[in-house]
Amino acid sequence: MAAAEPTTPVVIALGSNLGDSLAILSQALEYLTENYGLHLIRHSHWYRTPPLGPPQPDFFNGCALFHTHESPDQLLHCLWETEQYFGRIRTGKWQPRTLDLDIIFYGQEVIHTPHLTIPHPEYHRRAFVLVPLAEIVPDWRDPRTGVTVRELRQQVDCSGIRMVKDF
Numbered sequence: 001m002a003a004a005e006p007t008t009p010v011v012i013a014l015g016s017n018l019g020d021s022l023a024i025l026s027q028a029l030e031y032l033t034e035n036y037g038l039h040l041i042r043h044s045h046w047y048r049t050p051p052l053g054p055p056q057p058d059f060f061n062g063c064a065l066f067h068t069h070e071s072p073d074q075l076l077h078c079l080w081e082t083e084q085y086f087g088r089i090r091t092g093k094w095q096p097r098t099l100d101l102d103i104i105f106y107g108q109e110v111i112h113t114p115h116l117t118i119p120h121p122e123y124h125r126r127a128f129v130l131v132p133l134a135e136i137v138p139d140w141r142d143p144r145t146g147v148t149v150r151e152l153r154q155q156v157d158c159s160g161i162r163m164v165k166d167f
Contacts, residue, residue, distance in 0.1 A: 007039065007067035007068060007069055008067065008068055008069075008106060008107045009041070009065060009066070009067055009105075009107055010038075010065070010066050010067070010068050010075060010103060010105060010106050010107070011063060011064070011065055011066075011103075011104040011105040011133065011136075011137060011140070012032075012063065012064050012066060012079070012101055012102065012103060012104065013061065013062075013063050013100075013101070013102045013104050013120070013123070013129050013132075013133070014028060014029075014061065014062050014063065014064065014099070014100070014101055015059045015060065015061045015097070015099075015100040015128070016059065016060050016097065016098055016099050016100065017051060017056060017057045017058060017059040017060065017096050017097065018057070018087075018096045018097060018098045019087065019098045021059075021060040021098075022046060022060055022164075024086055024098055024099055025046060025060060025062060025099075027086070028082055028086060028099055028101065029043060029064055031082055031085065031086075032066070032078065032079075032082060033066075035078075035082075036068075036070065036075075036078040036082075037068070037069060037070075038066040038067070038068050038070075038078075039066060039067040039068070040064060040065075040066055041064075041065040041066060041067060042064070042065050042136050043062060043063070043064040043065070043136065044062045044063045044064070044131075044132030044133070044135040044136050045062065045132065045135065045163045045164070046060050046061070046062045046163070046164050047060070047061050047062065047128065047131055047132055047161050047162060047163055047164060048060055048161075048162045048164045049061050049127070049128035049160060049161050049162075050160045051096075053095070054095075056095070056096045057096065059128065060164065061128045061129070061132060062132045063104065063129065063132040063133045063135070063136055063137075064136070065136050065137055072103070072106050072109065072111055072116060072118060073113075073116065075103060075106070076103060076115070076116055079101040079102075079103065082099070082101060083097075083098075083099045083100065083101055086098050086099040087099070088100070102120050102123075102129075103116075103118055103120060104118075104119060104120045104123050104129065104133065105118065105119055105137075105140060105143075106118045108141075108143040109143065110143050110144055119142055119143065119144060124142065124147075124152050125156065126156070127153075127156045127157060127158040127160070127161050128161060130149065130152055130153040130156055130158070131153060131158050131161045133149050133153070134149050134150050134152075134153040137149055138150040138153075
């Protein structure tokens with residue numbers, strides 16, 4: 001019997017503020033598992049969060065822990081294709097969107113390429129990522145700093161974040 005191919009734990013942040021956001025977010029998790037072979041380990045609740053940037057509807061955000069066989073670049077392309085499938089049109093930074101998917105962690109790797117930075121370069125400053133992230137992987141250590149997600153979450157203002165729904 002052949003050994004199982006090793007997988008890498010990855011954390012994906014999900015967000016939406018256009019369309020039926022809660023349905024889109026749930027369907028995106030299913031789409032990723034059915035179409036790209038990501039194995040969903042656990043996910044957070046959904047949280048309603050105020051937007052960054054120009055006036056627009058509130059976002060719904062959450063995080064999910066998967067295992068994957070995909071390389072970081074392959075995973076990024078899977079996420080882009082999934083966003084496009086759900087109607088995302090890239091119009092610029094901090095714009096409304098049907099679906100936003102970001103790789104927060106890819107195992108304990110630190111990656112800097114022209115199109116991909118892991119860990120996500122801004123996650124440690126964003127309550128809309130840290131609140132759901134701390135729910136699913138509180139003891140995960142940032143590979144750059146060694147600080148846990150729980151500790152990072154305690155360092156940001158989370159007053160605008162409200163849990164809205166279980167999956």
